[in-house]
Amino acid sequence: MMVSTFCLLFVLGSHIHIMKAALPRCERPVPSGETVTVLENATLNDSVFTYEGSDRDNDKVVFTPRETISPFFFDGKSINEEYFKLNDILDFETKNQYIFTKIYATHVGRTIGELCPPLTVNVLPVNEFTPVFHPSLLVVNVPEGLPEDTTVAILNCTDGDKEPTGSPEGCSQIIIQSGDNVHPRFKITNKQIVTTNNVINYDTGDVTFTLIVVGIDSSTLDPQKTGSMAIIINIDPVNVSMPSFQDLSYSISLPESTPVFKEVFDVNATDRNKRPLIDLAYKITDGNEADTFMICQTTGKMFLKRPLDFESDNSLVYYVTITATDDRLTSTAVVNVTITDVNDNVPICTPTYQDVTIDEKTSIGKTVASINCTDEDAGSVLLYRITSGDCDRFQITPSGDIIVTNVLSHGNTASTFHLKIQISDGFFESIVWLSVNTIKPICCETFKIPD
Incomplete structure (x- = not known):
């Protein structure tokens, strides 16, 4: 570093002395320069660094910047020291380092002096903001x-x-x-x-x-x-579970007398997929001959759609396939429906009235008439009995034949028996009337024809 000097002239008596005056020197920062730190939230007027100088003439040393030092300033402390203080707000996010390289140690009122080594001020962040x-x-x-x-x-x-x-x-x-x-x-x-x-x-x-x-x-x-x-x-929710029926096959018996629109079965499938997925939907997909059944789409309840007739229907056993779907996955079950007979027909007799004539000498056990009756109920057994008209002389067999059981003769006059015959299938009854007329036999005497 160059050291500048200047001359002072002193007159002592008759002698003139010329002396070289010493220039101020920087003691701090040290020759290699110095680095200091300050928090960005430092208080105004806080001291950041202390510049120190010396002068052999014991003149007061001051420090003169030839550059902008804001946001800092010098504040004198003693003859050869000055505080380097903060006079403005620091912001690490805006500027985090200041380097000062043009600050001189000088005398008061003079700009000639020694250039001080560099001073680096690093601004340290503080935690100001919340994430x-x-x-x-x-x-x-x-x-x-x-x-x-x-x-x-x-x-x-x-x-x-x-x-x-x-x-x-x-x-x-x-x-x-x-x-x-x-x-x-x-x-x-x-x-x-x-x-x-x-x-x-x-x-x-x-x-x-x-x-x-x-x-x-x-x-x-x-x-x-x-x-x-x-x-x-x-x-x-994701549709990952298929609808599930309790069983894959169900069997029910359905009397032919079941009223139309009566509920006959409830398949009631379940789905482990909870709502708000779409509700299960049911439909009949096979086995519904003659459009006999219908199913509620939302509940799975199956109803009879038309009247049944055991005696005339073509099908007495239905294998109805029910499909349940959750809008993506489906399952099926089969309901086996067997139609059973019900005694719902009255015995039919043809004719319902008969009139027969027999010899009063007709032998016991002889069939004198037959009652012809039928019942459309499959398996029905008809029961015949004479309820009035002289049950002592006639009986009716299980097949409907009227037979003589006693002597028919009734004095010298012909007789007529009015029989009321009841035919029952155990629930319904029909009536047939039978009139049995008796006549005397024609007796012929032997006689001789005249010559």
Whole structure:
């Protein structure tokens, strides 16, 4: 470093002395320069550094900048020291380093002096800002059954504090604080909400998760600050289960007298997929000959659609296939319906009145008439009996034959017997009338024809 000098002229008696005056020197910063640090929230008028100088002539040393030193200023302390103080607000995020290279140690009122070594002032950050999530509320919909490590949401956490080089910016850590505590379905990996290995199942109650997520800033200089956000995760059900019938085959018996529109069966399938998936829909897909049955689409209840007639219907056994669908998956069941006979027909007799004439000498056990009756009810057994008209002389056989059981002679006159015959199938009855007329035999005497 060059040292400048100037001459002083002194007159002592007759002698003239010329002396070289010494220039001020910088003692601090030291020759290699110095670095100091100051927090960005430092108080105004705080001292950042103390410049020190010396002068062999013991003149007061001051420090003169030939550059802008804002936001700092010099404030004299003693003869050869000055405080380098703060007079404006620092902001690490705006500027984090100041280097001063043109500050001189000089005398008061003079600009000639020695250039001081450089002074570097590094501004250190303080934790001013709370981490912020964008957005602060996030609503997402995801299907149930996602595999592990599936990304559900990407988190955007920022922090107004600019961090030193090499330090993470924004949130250094993000955690799920609440909303998924028992068997966690979610975790945070690389600032993303992802699924865990715990299955998300809508049918067991995983419908909505409200997660409170907390971000912790990356500051290491001050107490860490946190910010939070809410994430509402709605689980959408997925149709993964087929409708299920209690049995794949059902058997019922249905009397032919069943009224039309009467409920005859309820298939009632179930589906492990809980709503709000579409409700099960039922329909008959096979085996419904003659359009005999119908089914309620929403309940699975099966009804009789037309009158049945055991005696005339072509089919007495139906294999009705019922299909249940949940709009994607279907299942089927077969209802075996057997139509059973019911005594619903009156015995029919032809004719309902007979008139016969017989010899009063007709022998006992002789058939004098036959009652012809039929019943359309399959398997019906008809019962015949004479209810009035002289049951002592006649009987009726199980097949409807009227036979003589006693002597018919009734004095010297002919007789007529009016028989009332009842025919029953056990429930319904019919009546046939039979008139039995008796006549005397013609007796011929032997006589001689005259010559």
